[in-house]
Amino acid sequence: MIIGNDIIDLKIALAKPRIRNIRFLSKIFSEKEISQLAKQDNPELSIWKIWAMKETAYKAHQRIFQFTARFDPLSYICDLNELHIKKDAAIYDIKIDQDKEHLYAWLATEPIDHIKIPYSSDYWNDFTRQFCHRTGIELEDIKIYKNKFGIPELAFNNNSTRLPVSITHHGRFAAVCFPLINC
């Protein structure tokens, strides 16, 4: 399945104004995207909205095409009005949740669930505890598995099923999304 997410801590992201930093913008956004940004009510916030959309699409795209990590944000073309990202022949529709503190982008082709937790050195344990609580799976049964491209899956001791997950953290926040499973 296709799955991806990205979280932005707005307190950190907005601390450094970027809209006039053309060198920064031109490394990640096309001229068309930059002119789209200028028309937004809040261009600084929109920078991070587009960024989170591109990151989300990248994660989904990497899972489908299984390639080594690369940093090519310009090849992910954002349409801020339609909330989609075009990459080669693919179009990814992105959903966005946001409040004053954070911005969260995600996409999935099947129903998914999200667990948002505060980021700490222990956030993975916090996630697995909540995940087990929601799904009824035993804590000791779960392991994170990353393939050679760094793409994460949850592996379970008691069976060979692997669950695709997308993981993101930035500043104070972390989030993991995963397909809904029947238990």
Place this chain on the structure above:
Amino acid sequence: MTNQDIIAKIKTIVTPYTQRREGLLEFNESTNFLNDLEINSANLVDVVLDVEDEFDIEIDNNSMEGMMTVGDARDIILKKLNT
């Protein structure tokens, strides 16, 4: 500038963006910016810009695409310094 000088300068540049501090303890050419240092991908752009300023070079988008490890960054810097 020696290989070690370049790697030391890269370390100084990435330190403020590093979320996983342990990654700085065993900093070498195979250190991966995203996996080992957990630099947020948005901050990778800051790293690229700081490298450009520090070494007075321009990193084109093709080079940036493959700048995932300290060794990648060093190779790109050396290549740009020699052209």
